[in-house]
Amino acid sequence: MKTPARALPGADERLRATPLSAGRTCVLLKGFDVSETSTTPLLDRIAEPADLRALDAADLRQLADELRRDLIEQISRTGGHLGAGLGVVELTVALHSVFDTPRDRLIWDVSHQAYPHKILTGRRERMKTIRQEGGLSxxxxxxxSEYDPFGAGHSSTSISAGLGMAVARDLSKGTNNVIAVIGDGxxxxxxxxxxxxxxxxLNARLIVILNDNDMSIAPPTGAMSAYLARLVSGKTYRSLRDRAKSLTKHLPAPIREGARRTEEYTRAFFTGGTLFEELxxxxxxxxxxxxxxxxxxxxxxxxxxxxxxILVHVVTKKGKGYEPAENSADKYHGVSKFDVITGAQAKSKANAPSYTxxxxxxxxxxxxxxxxxxAVNAAMPSGTGLDKFGAxxxxxSFDVGIAEQHAVTFCAGLAAEGYRPFAAIYSTFLQRGYDQVVHDVAIQHLPVRxxxxxxxxxxxxxxTHAGSFDVGFLAQLPGMVVMAASDEAELKHMxxxxxxxxESPIAFRYPRGNGVGVDMPERGEILAIGKGRMVKEGTKVAILSFGTRLADALIAARELDGFGLSTSVADARFAKPLDTELVARLAREHEVLVTIEEGAVGGFGSQVLQFLAMNGLLDAGLKIRPMAMPDRFIDHASPDAMIREAGLDAKAIVDTVFRALGKEAKRQLQA
Structure with a gap:
């Protein structure tokens, strides 16, 4: 069981407010102030890690201080992941100082904490573009960057990737180091x-840095802990240990095993780590x-x-060096733009509640x-809203950690005993538990929600975080019910x-962000399984929407009506089971049928096409056009910009209808 980390030796409490000459107050961060006159003389000299390695070791403390300040100032203007990066400033400086990056491969797990790494590896000037369209990831x-040898976004991949790189190095007779930095979460x-x-x-030469930044597995004990860490990592100790191993090879097996365990557990008594030694x-x-x-x-x-x-257990503090982030690690994990002095984050005015x-x-x-x-979540209680349920x-309420596979089968066990489990998991993370969805839930017809x-x-x-594939990989499973909410009221119903x-497993999907501002019922209604709804009646064109593209479908319909193309709009609600009666009616009574969804090819539109083809409803000349995400990954931007790039906005719907009708249709209608 984890125990709270003790106060780290040398961790000072110099965060305080001090008046400036201009009459303002400024937070002091580890002994330096954040103000318009702040300078970063050492950091300004770092264009790449080789420049850092040219510094004297005595200068690295100042460099870390400057790096921490620069990170805070940069992210205060853009927003982004802050707390994790603040916690690894010194570790990042130390790693680039000791290792020959990029020749030595440095892999950041999840990489929320990689912002200081980006600043030190030639991307400082572009930090103002981070997470913005066309900017840094x-x-x-x-x-x-060549300093990013392996991409990340989901957790717990760094050691696997690092091991692959280490084995590839050995097969190629290389000599470089491979270092994986993984957080305790x-x-x-x-x-x-x-x-x-x-x-x-494999006994591969691989270095894993366990960044223990929450609850220490084995808390450091000051100078003695540091001394022991230096001792057991040094050549002298390892040489003596290897020599002793050679000697004990000639001893009887019981004595040899006893000697090994004595050495292992004696070291573990002082330093911890028995689990890792066993691995x-x-x-x-x-x-x-x-x-x-x-x-x-x-x-x-x-x-x-x-x-x-080798595993090096490093204890850090998330948000280190910035008082608001230290005091509220969860709120400063990912931040919007914020005031450096007060820590107050900018909040957009929402005219509708969030879907979450x-x-x-x-x-x-x-x-x-x-x-x-x-209710079950996988290390995302606040992200899924289940912190409120847990209160x-x-x-x-159960948070199972970053373990989506376990979460799904855990829910299957609950359902097998008559409970009604809701597994609240982001679409992108549910991918990690797909085998369990198939074998432990769907095949057994267990009603996991x-x-x-x-x-x-x-x-x-x-x-890395887009919810692109869930409809496709769920709707293909026999017995699975798949719904998508078109607005916040529909989500309540679902x-x-x-x-x-x-009767069977059931899923409902909904987007990030706020609803569209519809009237909300006090309590949701129980929907008829597999039944959609007509939202607008027309005669020429039909738009069948699955999920939150409904709002743009209605905008497009009004524009098409203006061209004299009477347009129907329907909200499918269900991809599985499909409302075949509704789909057949739209196909028979309209010349053009457009399906639209915010998901990859192979999802809702494919279900519709399968039904129409198998029932002869494509034979009468129906012009059907399925609209889905393009067959490529779309880089980060605002959600609206991503929708436009994907060709899923109202304008794209209108253009799709006119392409279906032919090149001359729009010209004739305008005339």
């Missing part, structure tokens, strides 16, 4: 342990991740070590009526429908 990205995912187990079995890693730590005097000698020892995987909030409130309402409803029903947040484009988080449905 918020994650590590191979196409962006990412260590809750099974993939990390699968990779470590494989690395231990085949040589464990070093824990050490203070903010003390360069501790970090540098340990990393040098590890760099110069021989064969075999509507889901949470609706689920609470249903759980008040049904004590069999339970109301603490005994019925999948609440799929962040469906469709997500803006600044880009393609939560209640899922709560009442016990």
């Amino acid at each position: 918020g994650f590590a990205k191979r196409a962006e 990412a260590m809750s995912a099974g993939m990390a342990y699968e990779a470590m187990n494989n690395a231990g079995a 085949g890693f040589y464990y070093v730590g824990p050490i203070d991740g903010h003390d360069l005097d501790h970090l540098l000698p340990v990393l040098k020892n590890v760099r110069d070590a021989g064969a075999g995987p 909030g509507v889901f949470a409130d609706s689920l609470i309402r249903e759980a008040e009526e049904d004590d069999k409803i339970v 109301r029903f603490p005994d019925r 999948f609440a799929i947040d962040r469906a469709g484009f997500v803006g600044a988080d880009g393609p 939560v209640r429908t899922a709560a009442a449905y016990d």
